Amino acid sequence: MPIDRTFRETWRIVKDHKGHPVWHSPTNETTEIHGHIVGVDFSLCYGCEKCILACPTHVFEQMQDESGRKVVDPVREDDCILCLVCEIVCPIEAIIIEREGGSDDTLDSLLEGKRG
Numbered sequence: 001m002p003i004d005r006t007f008r009e010t011w012r013i014v015k016d017h018k019g020h021p022v023w024h025s026p027t028n029e030t031t032e033i034h035g036h037i038v039g040v041d042f043s044l045c046y047g048c049e050k051c052i053l054a055c056p057t058h059v060f061e062q063m064q065d066e067s068g069r070k071v072v073d074p075v076r077e078d079d080c081i082l083c084l085v086c087e088i089v090c091p092i093e094a095i096i097i098e099r100e101g102g103s104d105d106t107l108d109s110l111l112e113g114k115r116g
């Protein structure tokens, strides 16, 4: 099952981790999503590092979760340029990038640059 795309509306923030929120599912307290702009589901991620290698702005860092599993953490999510490459390369859809406004804003600013 892929990451819950509605987590920003339906999950609750339980703590802060390295400057980004950590969310718990309403139905499963052990499932965690890290990040707000860049959400990574820790129960799905298995640390393959494809997103680390693909991200042009080095948003991700590998870490171990509480049970010692390898996962990736969006520690620099503020640097995300909303290119969506990490979503595309993740083999198990463990990442979701915030859509509302964001992608359109990026496209707009790129177009502005071209016009200028």
Ligand code: SF4
Residues within 6 Å of the ligand: 038, 054, 055, 056, 057, 058, 059, 079, 080, 081, 082, 083, 084, 085, 086, 087, 097
């Ligand atoms: S959307 Fe692009 S910039 Fe943002 S975390 Fe993913 S790969 Fe990195």
Ligand code: SF4
Residues within 6 Å of the ligand: 040, 044, 045, 046, 047, 048, 049, 050, 051, 052, 071, 072, 089, 090, 091, 092, 093, 094, 095
């Ligand atoms: S590509 Fe997906 S499974 Fe691989 S480390 Fe990144 S989030 Fe985890």
